[in-house]
Structure formats: C-alpha cells, structure tokens
Amino acid sequence: MNDLRERGWEKIRWVRDHMPILGLLEERYAQEKPLLGKRVAMAIHLEAKTARLALALKALGAEVAVTSSNPLSAKDDVAQALSEEMPVYARGEATEEEYHAFLRKVLSIRPHLVLDDGGDLSYLLHGEAWELGQETLGVCEETTTGVIRLKKLEREGRLRFPAVAVNDAQMKSLFDNRYGTGQSVWDAIMRATNLLVAGKTVLVVGFGWCGKGIAQRARGLGAQVIVAEVDPVKAAEALLEGFQVAPVREAIREADFVVTATGCIDAVT
Ligand SMILES: NC(=O)c1ccc[n+]([C@@H]2O[C@H](COP(=O)([O-])OP(=O)(O)OC[C@H]3O[C@@H](n4cnc5c(N)ncnc54)[C@H](O)[C@@H]3O)[C@@H](O)[C@H]2O)c1
Structure with a gap:
C-alpha cells in the first residue's frame, strides 16, 4: 500500500472514533441494508469525515460515487484511500474543467439519491445533465448557498425532486456554520x-x-x-x-x- 493511501486510511480511522452517531447508525442498519439497490452521488468537500460518511452509506447497501464540492478542497490521501472502496473522482488541485468533469462522472451513476454541498450536482441535474436524473428521488443539500440555489428553482417552479435542506437543521447551522x-x-x-x-x-x-x-x-x-x-x-x-x-x-x-x-x-x- 502506498504512503499516500495509508495516510488517508489513518485519517479515516481517526475520525471514525469521533463520529459516534454515524457509527451507531451504521451498526443499527448494517444487517438490514436499507440502501440496497440505491445509487448515491455525493459531492461534499472530500476529507476524512465525508469519506467516513460515504463508507457508512456503502455499508448500508448503497452504490456510492464521490467527488468533492470545490475544485481545491479534496484531500488526495483520503481520495486515494476511499478509491479502494468506491469510484472517487477528485484531486486536491483540480482545474475548473476537471472539477466539472468530476461532477459529470459522479452523476453518470444515474443517482437515486444526491448528497450535495453548494448545489453543483443539483444544478447540473436541472440543466446539461438532465437525463442522468430521471431516477433521482431527492437531494440533501448541506450548505446555505446550495439551499439558496434550490429555493430559486422552487420559486421558478423548476425543482424536479424533493430537497432536504440539511443546512437549515439547527444542529447544522448553529454548530457547523458558526463554530x-x-x-x-x-x-x-x-x-x-x-x-x-x-x-x-x-x-x-x-x-x-x-x-x-x-x-x-x-x-x-x-x-x-x-x-x-x-x-x-x-x-x-x-x-x-x-x-x-x-x-x-x-x-x-x-x-x-x-x-x-x-x-x-x-x-x-
Ligand atoms: N464549511 C464551509 O465551507 C461552510 C459551512 C457553512 C456555510 N458555508 C457558506 O458560507 C456562506 C454563509 O453561510 P451562512 O450560513 O453564514 O449564511 P447566513 O444566511 O446565515 O448569513 C449570510 C449573511 O450575509 C449577509 N449579507 C448578504 N449579502 C451581503 C453583502 N453584500 N454585504 C454584507 N452582508 C451581506 C446577510 O444579511 C446574512 O446575514 C454561504 O455561502 C454558505 O454556503 C460554508
């Protein structure tokens, strides 16, 4: 195993001990596998905590494809480690063109579920990647900017699937955004x-x-x-x-x- 990948796994193992709720959910649903047969496209800043989330979704039965939600935010070591478990399209210093291509690659899974952070996947599914969203059941959106973009689509009567505004949960905005x-x-x-x-x-x-x-x-x-x-x-x-x-x-x-x-x-x- 190369050094970069090993460092990525070390970071993922470290955060595992600091994400007890995700661990409990994984433990509770790992047998039942409620996400079996579901394809999940995920674009969230790719680092150890979000990698841990992607692994939990896989443990619950989902087929997951991952990218980062900003051209510069992916951690290369974590991306390398995670790519042993699922398709990962990301690198730390991506150009805008590469980033766009990564988003398209993740969507090529034809997702049932979308985890978005800033609205880039949702935006593509309402435009140039429309056909890849035919089976999309819904999106959960992590951040304020993404929620603003989704609300605009809703106002225009163009929002094509339900959206959960994770950002608007008090446990998110009060704590993640502020602290x-x-x-x-x-x-x-x-x-x-x-x-x-x-x-x-x-x-x-x-x-x-x-x-x-x-x-x-x-x-x-x-x-x-x-x-x-x-x-x-x-x-x-x-x-x-x-x-x-x-x-x-x-x-x-x-x-x-x-x-x-x-x-x-x-x-x-
Ligand atoms: N981890 C992250 O990187 C992370 C986490 C959370 C949020 N965000 C992003 O940070 C940004 C802010 O999020 P938030 O939750 O604080 O939003 P918010 O809606 O709580 O706050 C935005 C504030 O900016 C003010 N504002 C708007 N336009 C302004 C202008 N031109 N001049 C001065 N003030 C102006 C608004 O009145 C509002 O008070 C969003 O883009 C969000 O997506 C990033």
Whole structure:
C-alpha cells in the first residue's frame, strides 16, 4: 500500500472514533441494508469525515460515487484511500474543467439519491445533465448557498425532486456554520499566509451563522474585528457583541484580512 493511501486510511480511522452517531447508525442498519439497490452521488468537500460518511452509506447497501464540492478542497490521501472502496473522482488541485468533469462522472451513476454541498450536482441535474436524473428521488443539500440555489428553482417552479435542506437543521447551522467554519476559516488563513492574526484588522462581511463564528474566533486570536452587514438587525447584533460595524467600502481601507461569509457573489468587488 502506498504512503499516500495509508495516510488517508489513518485519517479515516481517526475520525471514525469521533463520529459516534454515524457509527451507531451504521451498526443499527448494517444487517438490514436499507440502501440496497440505491445509487448515491455525493459531492461534499472530500476529507476524512465525508469519506467516513460515504463508507457508512456503502455499508448500508448503497452504490456510492464521490467527488468533492470545490475544485481545491479534496484531500488526495483520503481520495486515494476511499478509491479502494468506491469510484472517487477528485484531486486536491483540480482545474475548473476537471472539477466539472468530476461532477459529470459522479452523476453518470444515474443517482437515486444526491448528497450535495453548494448545489453543483443539483444544478447540473436541472440543466446539461438532465437525463442522468430521471431516477433521482431527492437531494440533501448541506450548505446555505446550495439551499439558496434550490429555493430559486422552487420559486421558478423548476425543482424536479424533493430537497432536504440539511443546512437549515439547527444542529447544522448553529454548530457547523458558526463554530466549525469559525475555526476552519482561521486555520486555512493561517496556513495559507503564515501570518500572525493578533494585532491585525479583520473585516468580516456578513454576520450570519458563519460570519458570527469567524468574527468571534478572529477576536479570540487577538484581531481588531470590523463587521459589514446589510441586514440592520444583524448589524446591530454585531455592534452589541462589541464589534465595530462599518460599510465594506470604508472598512476595507483598514483591513489586513477580508473574509466574506454572505452566500452572495460580489460582496466585495
Ligand atoms: N464549511 C464551509 O465551507 C461552510 C459551512 C457553512 C456555510 N458555508 C457558506 O458560507 C456562506 C454563509 O453561510 P451562512 O450560513 O453564514 O449564511 P447566513 O444566511 O446565515 O448569513 C449570510 C449573511 O450575509 C449577509 N449579507 C448578504 N449579502 C451581503 C453583502 N453584500 N454585504 C454584507 N452582508 C451581506 C446577510 O444579511 C446574512 O446575514 C454561504 O455561502 C454558505 O454556503 C460554508
């Protein structure tokens, strides 16, 4: 077994011990195999925890095909390990074209069920990959942006299958968005820039669930935090939390780091 693959398995084994609910569900349904005969297409940031989810779906009987939900987010070691168990179409530094091809490959399974994170699979199934969704029973969508895209399809009367907005579950938005993203955003910025956060000025655009967590953690790291938020109630909440509040065009002049967490494009232009 090569080193990369072994490292991937080590990471998957490690998270296994920290995902007890998934473990319990797997234990409970592994005999019954409720997903037998179902094909599942999955596009979620491919790392150890989501690999663990894909393995659990397989243990419950599903045929699973996996990609990541962003061209740059797949962990190569985990992707290699998981590819021993199921088709995996992902690599860590994919181009936009490769990413698009990976999404198409995953959909070529003609999924009954879709696990989406950002709405890219759903979007394809409502357009150029329409024919691959003839047997699709539904999608579960992980994140705010994907839910926004699905709601737009629903408003236009074009949503072709039911969608579960996982993002809107309190156990998701209250915890993953706020504390998970609050932590991982700073981990990513520190690794990418190798800069000290303490003493810097951070502009956080959007004070929703993610923005709150990102702002809190920036403060915890010793930064001065400015929040820009279009919703006046949330802007007031940021102010009463002790953050400086200002429009982007003013705050950006002082900012060393700018983090957008709006779910919209062009929040900073
Ligand atoms: N792990 C991850 O990478 C992860 C996890 C969760 C969410 N997300 C993504 O993060 C983004 C934010 O998610 P959320 O759950 O915090 O959404 P949210 O709806 O709770 O918050 C978004 C906030 O941005 C504000 N906003 C919108 N446009 C703005 C603008 N132009 N200027 C200033 N404020 C603006 C809104 O008023 C709202 O308060 C989404 O794109 C979501 O998909 C990523």
